[in-house]
Amino acid sequence: MFALRDDDLERSILGCGDGTASFNAEVTAQGGKVLSVDPIYQFSADDIQQRIRRVYPGMLSQFARQADQYVWRHFRDPGHLGSVRMSAMNRFLEDYPSGLQAGRYVEASLPELPCFDGEYDLALCSHLLFLYSDHIDLQAHVEAVLELCRVAREVRIYPLVSVDGRVSQHLPAVVRELGERGYDVGMERVDYQFQKGANDMLWVRSTAAPEENTDD
Numbered sequence: 001m002f003a004l005r006d007d008d009l010e011r012s013i014l015g016c017g018d019g020t021a022s023f024n025a026e027v028t029a030q031g032g033k034v035l036s037v038d039p040i041y042q043f044s045a046d047d048i049q050q051r052i053r054r055v056y057p058g059m060l061s062q063f064a065r066q067a068d069q070y071v072w073r074h075f076r077d078p079g080h081l082g083s084v085r086m087s088a089m090n091r092f093l094e095d096y097p098s099g100l101q102a103g104r105y106v107e108a109s110l111p112e113l114p115c116f117d118g119e120y121d122l123a124l125c126s127h128l129l130f131l132y133s134d135h136i137d138l139q140a141h142v143e144a145v146l147e148l149c150r151v152a153r154e155v156r157i158y159p160l161v162s163v164d165g166r167v168s169q170h171l172p173a174v175v176r177e178l179g180e181r182g183y184d185v186g187m188e189r190v191d192y193q194f195q196k197g198a199n200d201m202l203w204v205r206s207t208a209a210p211e212e213n214t215d216d
């Protein structure tokens with residue numbers, strides 16, 4: 001969904017709103033550097049696991065009921081989706097205690113991240129901004145994306161459609177605002193598509209020249 005190449009995985013990465021995804025565990029196991037931030041990291045592994053168990057059957061039956069809104073290519077059917085997602089969550093849960101200790105999972109919420117300016121090469125944010133456009137207003141989108149741009153030299157966001165499958169109503173204004181502030185902004189078609197119409201990601205790059213080293 002982020003068109004990641006092998007060399008991207010060698011960059012320092014911020015995963016914003018990573019939730020119970022296994023990305024951090026997998027990249028860390030390959031020797032990469034990822035910080036995941038999410039408000040749910042205030043909870044223990046047991047609390048998160050219990051919540052997953054409680055909500056998961058309902059979520060899966062919802063996918064099955066609304067099957068025509070999805071492209072069944074990466075996932076063959078709702079059962080396959082369930083087993084892939086459950087193994088990713090288990091991978092996350094196994095990694096979470098050691099990741100918390102190592103500071104790889106940090107409780108934080110947009111629009112304020114506990115990171116220095118330009119600390120990360122790449123910030124990734126999936127299934128949060130644009131998807132929940134009916135709950136997160138335009139100003140909150142702009143503030144969130146600017147915060148991601150503050151802490152990372154490149155930002156990628158996926159998907160760009162909201163829950164109803166239509167392109168987010170906030171996308172044009174967010175792109176315009178970023179352009180006016182001097183960022184390079186573009187959209188790229190990606191391989192991954194599950195929700196129908198969700199096959200583009202937004203990328204934003206800082207155009208500022210890297211600071212020159214003035215040390216003699």
Ligand SMILES: C[S@@+](CC[C@H](N)C(=O)[O-])C[C@H]1O[C@@H](n2cnc3c(N)ncnc32)[C@H](O)[C@@H]1O
Nearest residue numbers: 016017018019021038039040109110126127128
């Ligand atoms: C639908 S989940 C997506 C999880 C993961 N990115 C994925 O694609 O599997 C949305 C996540 O965003 C997190 N979240 C909600 N509000 C947030 C905020 N203001 N800042 C950062 N993360 C937030 C939620 O806790 C949740 O884990």
